[in-house]
Amino acid sequence: MKIIAMIPARYAASRFPGKLMKDLKGKSVIVRTYEAALSTGLFDDVFVVTDSDIIYKEITAHNGKAMMSIKEHDCGSDRIAEAVASMDVDVVVNVQGDEPFTDKESLVSLIEVFRNDPNKEVDLASLKTPIHSWDDIKDPNVVKVITDQRGNALYFSRSPIPYPRDEKTGVTYYKHKGVYAFRKAALMDFAQWPMLPLEATEKIEAIRYLEYGKTIRMVETGVTGIEIDTPEDLEKAIKEWK
Structure with missing residues (x-):
């Protein structure tokens, strides 16, 4: 099984423009993320795929592998699909460019989903982590994500799901971490499908897979890491970096 990592990277992030080029203890966030993925030793290859000359030059200047997108893309899955279309690969792992604390243990768990799926029933695997703060739940x-008894995703939402009509049930809420592992065929299907109303409403690309009947296996992890979405997140990352 040939497995590669793809790191989609946009420069113009709406909440924190240029965040991937911000300094994190002597190197940019995107270089730190690339090196973290590479250092796991789990992948046959690791690429950054970007629409930015700045990010492309940053990665190649650090002896990394980068690819420029040809088309404009609305989401990471579309960007990765274009990049891997002509590649001979089985599984593609999408590592978020703003997660320099990406950990090996979680990635191993995602890859194991496919190694333990000889009938190829699972199209994608992704991560979830428990949420304990009601502020985060809201x-x-x-x-947020909810799953069936097998761990397959039922739905993703920005709203609290399930709705806590009865707060005594003790249900655990889960955050969806945006790290995916795709079978290449599922990724290529995604790129051909038009966006449907549920995805358009929530602005969550994983919903498109569900709307078209794909199976997403969610893997629980206790590693929360730090996603750099705001300047405050960057300050936290700088303090945590070892």
């Missing part, structure tokens, strides 16, 4: 910037 926060629309924190995407």
Whole structure:
């Protein structure tokens, strides 16, 4: 099984423009993320795929592998699909460019989903982590996920799901971490499908896979890491970096 990592990277992030080029203890956030993915030793290859000359030059200047997108893309899956279309690969892992603390243990768990799926019933695997703060549960910037008994995703939402009509049930809420592993075929299907109303409403690309009947296996992890979405996140990352 050939497995590669793709790191989609946009320069013009709406909440924190240029965040991937911000300094994190002597290197940019995107270089730190690239090196973290590479250092796991899990992948046959690691690429950054970007629409930015600045990011492309940053990665190649640090002896990394980068690819320029040809088309404009609305989401990371579309960007990666274009990049891998002509590649002979089985599984593509999408590592978010703003997560320099990406950990090996979680990635191993994602890859194991496919190694333990000889009938190829699972199209994608992704990560979830428990949420213990009600502020986070209500926060629309924190995407929540609910699953069936097998761990397959039923739905993703920016709203609290399930709705806590009965707060005595003790249900655990889960945050969806935007790290995916795709079978290449599922990724190529995604790129051909038009966006449907649920995805358009929530602005969550994983919903498109569900709307078209794909199976997403969610893997629980206790590693929260630090996603750099704001200047405050960057300050936290600088303090945490070892």
